[in-house]
Amino acid sequence: MDKRIYFLMIISFVIGMVELIIGGILDLIAEDFNVSIGQAGLLITVFALIFAIASPILLVMTAKVERKKLQLVCLYIFFSGCIVTVFAPTFTILFIGRIILALSGALLIILCLVMAPSLAGEQYKGRAIGIVSMGVSASLVLGVPIGLLLGNSFGWRAPFVLITVLTALSIIGVHLFMGRIEPKPQIPLKQQLSAFKNHKITLGLTTTFLYITGHTIMYAYFKPYLEVTTDFNANWISIIYLIFGIAAVFGGGIGGVLADKLGSRKTMVIALIIFSALFFVFPYSTDFLPVYFIIIIVWGILSWAISPAMQIYLIEIAPESSEIQQSLNNSALHLGVAVGSIIGAGIVDTLSVKVNPFAGGILITLSLITVNISVKSKKKTSYKTKSAI
Incomplete structure (x- = not known):
């Protein structure tokens, strides 16, 4: 190569x-x-x-x-x-x-x-x-x-x-x-946007947006959260971020393997169930450091394990326009980062950073609902791929 x-x-x-x-x-x-x-x-x-x-x-x-x-x-x-x-x-x-x-x-x-x-x-x-x-x-x-x-x-x-x-x-x-x-x-922009006519695709993209939004509400403000809820010094916080990062890098590969073995649909549903549960348990684990670190590692893995399964799922829905879905999924991901950081900022400034994991958990739970609706809805191909101009 x-x-x-x-x-x-x-x-x-x-x-x-x-x-x-x-x-x-x-x-x-x-x-x-x-x-x-x-x-x-x-x-x-x-x-x-x-x-x-x-x-x-x-x-x-x-x-x-x-x-x-x-x-x-x-x-x-x-x-x-x-x-x-x-x-x-x-x-x-x-x-x-x-x-x-x-x-x-x-x-x-x-x-x-x-x-x-x-x-x-x-x-x-x-x-x-x-x-x-x-x-x-x-x-x-x-x-x-x-x-x-x-x-x-x-x-x-x-x-x-x-x-x-x-x-x-x-x-x-x-x-x-x-x-x-x-x-x-x-591919013309108009044709890219026509992918939204397929409800399964729209709900899939909504799933990506919701779970990344929930993840970002917590991750973007994770350092101030650690400073408020733990006694970790700057070195320990750096180590925690590094552990999370390594886990997340491996998460993409793990998600791909699981999608191949279990199927993209089952992988997404199982991962989102665990993901949402983690955020609600997270605030109560700070006094049990072994459990706390395990949760951080699993969170890191899941934060990127869902992405390959979603990409495979979108390709399975409409393989003839897979490039369009990948582009829109990337946009949904970054839009989730933007909205998540706004929501997180509002919570930090008006309530408390301690509320962030619960808000993130709610958004990830909503993503579990949208992915279930998408998976169970009938396949509908309402547009055809046109030749690029």
């Missing part, structure tokens, strides 16, 4: 880190700019919201641009967003930096996913997409512990200095190693 595919995986990891890396340093940012934890959490919200909405739109708008050229343009814009973030003198400037990073990062991730199959042979296309996707998932779950370690040691700007350096190296790498890749015909 073309080694440049692994380079695309590295780029996707660097870009993906920016989204949630800020979750572990919200308190440091809030203190520096004299804002509340909830207000600082909006930095996660704006990024995820733009990411969810912009990626399919920008992909259509740039459908005719040569891929290496487009990737370099996006990387330079992303680099400028890193510079704005690192040197932001006010919270408003930092917010603008997040918008720049989100707009360029949204297209960069999709570009990596699109370019990978073009570099792989026909027999390796699926594996190529999987390798790039692994970079994205790893960045989302490892970004927070990396940010936490660097932020506590050198200040909240340090993680973004690292990302700035890695982005600069990525730009050099694209210049040196990536050849021209001509664009392929893209």
